[in-house]
Amino acid sequence: MDRQTDDEVLDAVGPRLRALRRDRGITLAGLAATTGVSESTLSRLESGQRRPSLELLLPLARTYDVPLDDLVGAPRTGDPRIHLKPIRRFGMTFVPLSRRPGGVHAFKMIIPARPEPLEPTPQTHEGSEWLYVLNGRLRLVTGERDLTLPPGEAAEFDTSLPHWLGSADGGAVELLILFGLQGLRAHVHTDPHRPGQARPDQGRPDQG
Known part of the structure; x- marks a missing residue:
């Protein structure tokens, strides 16, 4: 991807995280308690005022039980297979x-x-x-x-x-x-x- 595409991917992370949290019915306070990330940091991340980092996204991926790539919304590369986990x-x-x-x-x-x-x-x-x-x-x-x-x-x-x-x-x-x-x-x-x-x-x- 070029630099502009990278920026577009990162800019879309915040709104995606907010929509996912609201769809799951989780409050910012509840998410902060589960992930250990402060409520203010989560709020800035969702609003786009804080750029996503691996340190912030990993606990969110674990909490939402989704692959990190899906959380970021980056285009898929490599192995397209879904690894089934019952x-x-x-x-x-x-x-x-x-x-x-x-x-x-x-x-x-x-x-x-x-x-x-x-x-x-x-x-x-x-x-x-x-x-x-x-x-x-x-x-x-x-x-x-x-x-x-x-x-x-x-x-x-x-x-x-x-x-x-x-x-x-x-x-x-x-x-x-x-x-x-x-x-x-x-x-x-x-x-x-x-x-x-x-x-x-x-x-x-x-x-x-």
């Missing part, structure tokens, strides 16, 4: 298929087999979700609907309605699922110490 929550496995900060995130979701299907424990959060069943029989409870989806079927629903995902017959289920940021926090990045989010002891495996 995430295990509530007895389920989420395999990330995308790596962009903000927006919609794609995951392969695996619900393990169980001797007996679990009873639904519906939850709510802002946003919407889209899913496609790859293998197994998915039980989807959303609002007053109780549906069974075989392989090849897809569904999209408003997550402000009580909803739950699980196995319809106790067998393993594999599906592709798209989360907005609210759904991503509720399913994948749940922090038991943050107010307003479900604690692991409030949920049960296979809950959606």
